[in-house]
Amino acid sequence: MTTQTAQTTTHLPQTIEPRNPGMDLDLSWVRSVQANTSAIERRAKTLPGRRSVKKDxxxxxxxxxxxxxxxTTLSGDDTSERVRRLCAKARTPLRADIAEALGVSGIQTGAICVYHDMIETAVDALAGSGIPVAAVSTGFPAGLSPFHLRIAEIEESVKAGAAEIDIVISRRHVLSGDWQALYDEMRAxxxxxxxxxxKAILATGELGTLRNVARASLICMMAGADFIKTSTGKESVNATLPVxxxxxxxxxxxxxRTGYRVGYKPAGGISxxxxxxxxxxLMKDxxxxxxxxxxLFRFGASSLLNDIERQLEHHVTGAYSAGYRHALA
Structure with a gap:
């Protein structure tokens, strides 16, 4: 189906796609979704060895x-100064000498992700950069606070300046197969x-089966999610290749089926x-x-940038440096 540009609404600065408006809940489609776990795991095992890129x-x-x-910084000991340092790193993620050697400029990260209390600090620190602020919400990470408070938390974060909201779904709806409840929650x-x-965080490590992951993914998209995301980063199992x-x-x-593109965000353990x-x-394939x-694609990460910068320095110098030379803060 051709994308209906007439339904385009306000977008993030880097977004060129019309937003996914969602659709009516189609339970026949949801119930038809299956997952062949052994085949999925076999395919996932081949991925690290099938695509290898070198040098430039x-x-x-x-x-x-x-x-x-x-x-991302989602720690209980977050401070305004830590968030400002992280925002400075988002603006300039590569050391100047590495960027110069690579012949690149203007490289920035996709977003900064923080708790609600740090939104205003991040928005101020990122002013003029075009980098959006994402806030975790809806009783992150468990999503078990009263529903009206989860709605209020979203509204307060948007009012504070968050351009993206990472919500957590109620896992019990998936585990009990109450797809209508999950759809209504996500729609709200x-x-x-x-x-x-x-961004709808599925907390896939707590959903039990890959079939549940597939069905929950579909429900959230039907309800209008712009992204689906694997994990909060707080579960015992986070992003995996099979998931x-x-x-x-x-x-x-x-x-x-709909013509709308929905984004994907693996999070947790990608370092x-x-x-x-x-x-x-995998995304390209x-x-x-x-x-x-x-x-349409994001990594939820805090330490990944550190290792990427080390690898890029090795590319331009032929030598690895200590990790502390590329600290985030």
């Missing part, structure tokens, strides 16, 4: 990975976000440059080059 090509892919990072979250884009494959194929099916390359290759842009 690897450097180019790593630069793209930087542009797709949601640079989307409506509360207004023009802010909403990513399931979610990416759900995105592909949704696009084929090495080589892992970023695997995820980028399954969804194509269009999904290698920051408006």
């Amino acid at each position: 090509y690897q450097a180019a892919w790593l630069l793209r990975a930087i542009q797709c990072i949601d640079l 979250f989307r409506a509360s976000c207004g023009d802010a884009h909403v 990513s494959l399931v979610m990416i194929r759900a995105i592909r099916d949704y696009h084929e 090495k440059a080589k892992d970023a390359l695997v995820y980028l290759a 399954e969804l194509g080059d269009r999904w290698l842009q920051p408006d």
Whole structure:
């Protein structure tokens, strides 16, 4: 189906796609979704060895990975100064000498992701950069606060200046197969976000099966999610390749049926440059080059940038440096 540009609304600066408006809940489609776990796991095992990029090509892919990072700090001891340092790193993620050697300029991360209390600090620190601020919401990470408070939290974060809201779904709806409740919840979250884009965190490590992951992914897209995201980063199991494959194929099916592109965000445990390359290759294989842009793909990460910068320094100098020379703060 051709994308209906007439439904375009306000977008993030880097977004060129009309937003996913969602659709009526189609339970027959949801119930028809299955997941062949053994086949998915076999496919996932082949991914790290099937796509290998070297030298200048690897450097180019790593630069793209930087542009797709949601640079994140979600700690109880976050301070305004820490957030400001992180924002400075988002503006200039590469040391000047590395960027000069690579012949690049203007590289920035995809977003900064913080708790609600740090939104105003981040918005101020990023003023004029075009980098959006994302806020975790709806009782992150468990999503068990009263529903009216979760709605209010979204509204307050949008009012404070967040351009993206990372919400957490109620896992119990998935585990009990109450798809109507999940759809209604996600629809309400989307409506509360207004023009802010909403990323639906599935907490896949707590959903039990890959079939549940596939069905929850589809429900959230039907309800209008702009992105679907694997994890809060607080679960015992976060982003994995089998889960990513399931979610990416759900995105592909949704696009084929509706014409709308939904973004994907793996989060939690992605800390090495080589892992970023695997995820980028997976996106290219399954969804194509269009999904290698920051408006449709993000890494939820805090330490990934550190390793990417080390790898890029090795590319230009031939030597590895200590990790502390590329500290985020």
